[in-house]
Amino acid sequence: MSKLQQFQDFIRSNGEKITGVNVPVVLSDEQAKDAQLKFHFGWRVEIGVSRHKHGGQRPSGIASGSSTRASQEANKAAQEYVSGRNPLFNERFLKILGPDVSKNFLIKNTNLHSAPDVYVGEDLCNTCNGSGCVRCRSCRGSGKLNCLSCSGSGRVSVSRYDSYNERTVYTTETCSTCYGSGNRTCTSCGGSGDATCGTCDGSGYLYYSYTIDGEAKRSTKWFYTSSDYHEWTDDFVKRTGLNVVHCVNDITEIDVKDELDGCTFIYGFTAVLPTLQFTASIDKVDTKMCFAGKQNRTHDAGGVYDPAVWQVAQQLGAGSKNKDINALATPAIKDILEAKETKSKIALLEENWVSTDIKDAIGANYDSLISQLKKQSIKGIVPKMLASLVKYALLFFTLAVMIALLFPHFAEHAIERMGIMEYPQWIIAVLSAEFALFGIHPFANYVFALSLFYVSYQFVKKFYWKNIGKAKTYALALGITLLLPHVCLSLYYNTISALDRPPALVNALAGGAIILGLYLLVIGVKLPKKWYLKPIGLIAAAALYVGLQLVIAMLNGPLGIVPIEENYARGISDIMQPAIMYTLYNFVEIILLSVLFSYFLTRRRFWLNAKTAVADYNSPVLLKSMNMER
Numbered sequence: 247m248s249k250l251q252q253f254q255d256f257i258r259s260n261g262e263k264i265t266g267v268n269v270p271v272v273l274s275d276e277q278a279k280d281a282q283l284k285f286h287f288g289w290r291v292e293i294g295v296s297r298h299k300h301g302g303q304r305p306s307g308i309a310s311g312s313s314t315r316a317s318q319e320a321n322k323a324a325q326e327y328v329s330g331r332n333p334l335f336n337e338r339f340l341k342i343l344g345p346d347v348s349k350n351f352l353i354k355n356t357n358l359h360s361a362p363d364v365y366v367g368e369d370l371c372n373t374c375n376g377s378g379c380v381r382c383r384s385c386r387g388s389g390k391l392n393c394l395s396c397s398g399s400g401r402v403s404v405s406r407y408d409s410y411n412e413r414t415v416y417t418t419e420t421c422s423t424c425y426g427s428g429n430r431t432c433t434s435c436g437g438s439g440d441a442t443c444g445t446c447d448g449s450g451y452l453y454y455s456y457t458i459d460g461e462a463k464r465s466t467k468w469f470y471t472s473s474d475y476h477e478w479t480d481d482f483v484k485r486t487g488l489n490v491v492h493c494v495n496d497i498t499e500i501d502v503k504d505e506l507d508g509c510t511f512i513y514g515f516t517a518v519l520p521t522l523q524f525t526a527s528i529d530k531v532d533t534k535m536c537f538a539g540k541q542n543r544t545h546d547a548g549g550v551y552d553p554a555v556w557q558v559a560q561q562l563g564a565g566s567k568n569k570d571i572n573a574l575a576t577p578a579i580k581d582i583l584e585a586k587e588t589k590s591k592i593a594l595l596e597e598n599w600v601s602t603d604i605k606d607a608i609g610a611n612y613d614s615l616i617s618q619l620k621k622q623s624i625k626g627i628v629p630k631m632l633a634s635l636v637k638y639a640l641l642f643f644t645l646a647v648m649i650a651l652l653f654p655h656f657a658e659h660a661i662e663r664m665g666i667m668e669y670p671q672w673i674i675a676v677l678s679a680e681f682a683l684f685g686i687h688p689f690a691n692y693v694f695a696l697s698l699f700y701v702s703y704q705f706v707k708k709f710y711w712k713n714i715g716k717a718k719t720y721a722l723a724l725g726i727t728l729l730l731p732h733v734c735l736s737l738y739y740n741t742i743s744a745l746d747r748p749p750a751l752v753n754a755l756a757g758g759a760i761i762l763g764l765y766l767l768v769i770g771v772k773l774p775k776k777w778y779l780k781p782i783g784l785i786a787a788a789a790l791y792v793g794l795q796l797v798i799a800m801l802n803g804p805l806g807i808v809p810i811e812e813n814y815a816r817g818i819s820d821i822m823q824p825a826i827m828y829t830l831y832n833f834v835e836i837i838l839l840s841v842l843f844s845y846f847l848t849r850r851r852f853w854l855n856a857k858t859a860v861a862d863y864n865s866p867v868l869l870k871s872m873n874m875e876r
Contacts, residue, residue, distance in 0.1 A: 250276045253524065253535075253542075257550060264578040264594075265554040273535070275525040280518045281475035283483070283494065286502050287351055288509030289462040291335050291358070293327045295320045298455045302371070302447035305455045307364030313454040316367030320456035323363065327458065334361055335460035336510065342462075347499040347515050351491045358460035365456045371446035378448040379440040385432035387439040393424035394687055400428040465507040476521050482538045482545045483519070493539030494519050526550050544593070549601035551578065551594075559608045563615035567862075570615060574865040582608055583867045616871050623856030623872075627848065634844035642836045643829055644761055649744070650825035651757040656744040657828035663740070666834050669732045695727065702726040711850050713873050753821050756807045759798045760822070763791045 254273045261269030297317070298305075310316035326332045335358050343350055370376045381387040392398035401418045408415050420426040431437040442448040468483065483490050491497070494517035502514040522537040526548050533548030555578050561569040562579070573579055578594060585592045586609055594600050650657035664672060675681060677695065679688035703723035710722070770787025774780050802808055808817025829836065857874045869875050 248276075249278075249522070250274075250524065253537075257526075261551050261554055264576075264581075265551060265558060266576050267554040267557050269551060269554045270528065271550050272527045273524045274527065275523075277476070277523040279474055279476055279479075279521050279523075280495075281470060281479050281521060282472040282516065283468055283519055284471050284500075284514070284516045285351065285466065285468045286504065286506055286512065286514045287464065287466040288502075288506045288512035289339065289353075289356070289464050290507065290509045291339060292461050292463055293324045293335065294459050294461070295324050296360075296457050296459050298457065300453040300455060301445070302443075302449035302452065304368070304449075304451075304453045305364065305366055307366040307455055310365045310367050313367035313369050313452075316365040316454065316456050320365040320458060323361070323365075324458045327361070327460070338460070339462050339511065343511065347513055348491050348497050350513055351515070352488050353464070354488065355464050356462040358462060361458040361460075363458070367454050367456070368451045369454070371443060371450055371452050373445040374443035374450065376450040378443055378446065378450040380443045382432060382435035382439055382441040384434040385439065389432050389435060389437040389439040390429040391432050393421060393428055393430050394682075395423040396421035396428060398428045400424065400426040462511075465509055467506065471516065475519075476523055476536065478536050478545060479519065479521055479538065482521075482536075485545075486539075486543075490519075491517075493541070493543060495540055529553050544597040544599070547597050547599040549598055549604070551599050552601050552604045555579065555582075555600050556604055556607065559604070559611060562608065562611040563613075563618065564611075571863050571865075574863055574868060579608060580865070580867065583612055583871075586612075587867055587870055612871075616868075619856070619860060619868075619872060622859070624852060627852050630852070631844055631848045634848050635840055638843045639836065639840040642839050646829045646832055646836060647761050647825045648754060648758055650828035651754040651821070652749040652751070653744040653747070654750055654753060654821075654824050655747050656740070657824040659743075660828050660831050663743070664736075665831065666732065666838065672732075673728065698730065699723055699727040702730070712853055713875060752805050752807050755805070756798055756818055757822055757825060759794055760818070763794050766791050766794075 250273050254271060257271045257273075258269050261267075261271070295317070308319070310319045323332075327335055330336070338358050339356065342353065342356060371378075374380050382389070385391050393400075396402045400421055402421050403416065403418055405414055405416045407413075421428070424430055432439075435441045443450075446452055486493060496516075496518045498516050500514045500516055502512045506512050519538060520540060522542060524535045526533050526535045528550055533550065534546070535548045535550065536545040537543065538545050555576075558573050558576050559579050562573040563570065574583075578600065581592050581594055582600065582605055584590070585595065586605075595602075595605055650660075676683065676691050679691055682688040683691050683694055703719060706719050706722045706726070710719075714722075766787040767784060770783040770785075770790075771780050774783045798807070799814055802814060803810065807821075808814050853874075856872070857869075860868055860872050860874055
C-alpha cells in the first residue's frame with residue numbers, strides 16, 4: 247500500500263471515530279522532499295555573585311571582615327573562574343555533555359550551582375548599634391504596664407445584692423490583681439525595660455554571605471544546505487524547537503570553526519528532514535496537508551475535519567436537547583470545548599485538523615446553549631421567592647408570638663434588651679475597643695473578630711452549595727461575622743431570661759389556637775386538588791377554626807385562662823397584647839430572617855434543579871461552564 251493510500255485510510259477512519267461522521271477525504275499530488283539542514287549550537291558559561299542575608303545568625307564560610315570586604319573577595323574569585331585560571335564550572339559542564347551530539351543538542355540553559363567557597367561578612371546592627379538590646383515596645387522601657395483588671399486605677403467596680411433591702415448595691419474596692427498599685431510587671435521584658443533586638447536576634451551584628459554561581463547559556467543557529475525543501479519547512483523547525491532532533495535522519499557530527507555568541511563549547515551536525523505534502527479534497531474543496539519528520543508528524547492538516555465536525559456542531563444550541571447531548575458526546579467537539587474552558591492546547595487545533603473558524607463557531611454555539619440553560623435555571627424564581635418570603639414571614643411571626651405567649655414576662659421586658667437596631671452600635675464599640683470581650687484586653691477584640699472572619703470564610707468556601715468567586719465569598723463571610731455574634735448572644739441571654747420563670751402553658755394554648763389555627767385556612771385551600779373544591783375547603787376550614795375557638799372558650803373554667811368575672815374576649819386580648827408588642831419590637835429581625843431564608847433557600851432549590859437538568863447532558867465540561875461542579 248502506498249504512503250498516500252495509508253494516509254487517506256487513516257484520515258477517514260480517525261475522522262469517523264472523533265466526529266461520528268464519514269470524512270470523504272481524497273488525497274492526491276504527493277510531494278516528498280528531504281530538506282538538508284545544518285545546525286550550530288553551543289553554550290557560554292556565565293559567572294555571577296549572589297548576596298544572601300542571614301540576620302543575626304552567622305553562616306559557615308570564609309570570614310572576610312565587613313560585608314563590603316566579603317563582596318570584594320567573592321567578585322575577585324569570580325574573575326578567576328571567568329579568566330579560566332580556575333576551570334571549576336567548565337569541568338562541571340563538560341561532565342553534563344555526553345558523547346552523543348544529538349543528546350547534546352537537547353541540553354537547554356543549565357544551572358551549574360555554586361562554587362564551594364562562601365565568603366562571609368558582618369556589619370554592626372544599625373537598630374541596636376551593636377548592643378543586641380532595644381527599648382521594650384510594650385512598656386516603652388518602664389518595665390511596667392497598666393493592670394488589665396482595673397485599667398490602672400487600682401480599684402474595680404463590684405456589685406452585690408442586698409436581700410434585706412431588696413436592692414443591688416454598687417461600690418468599688420481595691421483591685422485584687424495588682425493590690426491597688428494599678429500596674430503590673432511587663433511580661434515582654436520581665437520588668438527590665440529592655441528587649442532582645444529583633445533585627446539581629448541579640449547578636450549585635452548582621453551577617454551576609456556571597457556565593458559564586460555558574461550557568462551555561464545556550465545559543466543555536468541553523469540553515470539549509472540545499473534548496474530542495476517545502477516553503478513551510480522553516481516554520482516547522484521553529485515550532486518544533488529542540489525536539490527537531492527526533493524528527494531528522496542521517497545525523498552527522500561536524501567540526502565548527504565559527505564563533506557562536508561567545509560560546510565556550512560549540513557543536514554542529516548536519517541532518518536530513520523528510521517532509522511530505524498532499525492535496526486533500528473534501529466536498530470539492532482543496533486544501534494542503536503537510537507532514538514532516540521520520541514519524542510523519544502533522545505540521546498542518548489543512549482543516550480536513552471541518553465539514554464533519556461542523557455537521558454535528560451546528561446542532562449545538564439549536565433547541566433540541568437530544569441533539570445537544572449527541573453533539574457534546576462527540577469526541578472532537580468535547581475536546582475542543584474542554585480546551586476552550588481549560589485554556590489548554592490540543593493537537594486537533596494546534597495541527598489544524600479543525601480550523602480556527604470552526605473552533606470559534608463551535609464556541610459561539612456552545613455559549614448560546616449555556617445562555618439558554620442559565621435562563622431556564624432561573625425561570626419563575628421571582629414568584630417563588632416572593633411566595634417563600636410570605637411563607638417564612640408568617641412562620642417567624644408565628645414563632646415569635648408563641649414564644650411571647652409562653653413567656654409573657656420575657657416578652658414584656660424585650661424592649662430593655664439589645665435588638666438588631668442597637669446592634670451596629672455594639673459592633674462599633676467592639677471594633678473601637680471601648681470595652682473588652684470576656685474581660686480580656688480590649689485589643690483582643692480584633693483577634694476574636696479576625697478569627698471569626700477566617701472561620702466564616704473557610705465555612706462558606708467549603709460548605710456553600712456552589713462555587714462562587716472570592717468577592718462573594720468575602721461578602722458572605724463578612725455577613726456571618728457581623729450577624730453571628732448577635733444571633734448567638736441573643737439566643738444565650740434570651741434563653742436564660744425566658745427560663746427565669748416557668749412557661750405560661752395556658753396562655754400559649756389560648757393564643758396559639760388563634761394564631762396557629764390560621765394555618766387551617768391555608769390547609770383548607772391547598773388540600774383539595776380540584777379548583778372548584780377549594781372554596782368548599784376554605785369554608786370547612788373556617789368552620790373548624792371557629793369550632794376550635796369555641797372549644798377553648800368552653801374550657802376556660804377548668805383551665806383558668808381568663809378569670810370568670812372578666813369578659814373572655816377582652817381577657818384573650820390582654821393575653822395577646824404582649825405577644826403583639828413583642829413581634830412589633832422584633833419586626834426588623836423577623837423581616838431580615840424571612841428575606842435571608844427565602845432568598846438563599848429558593849436560590850439553592852433552583853440551583854439544585856438546574857444541576858439535575860444539566861447533569862442529563864452527561865457533559866463534565868458543561869457542568870464546569872455552568873459552575874455546577876460541586
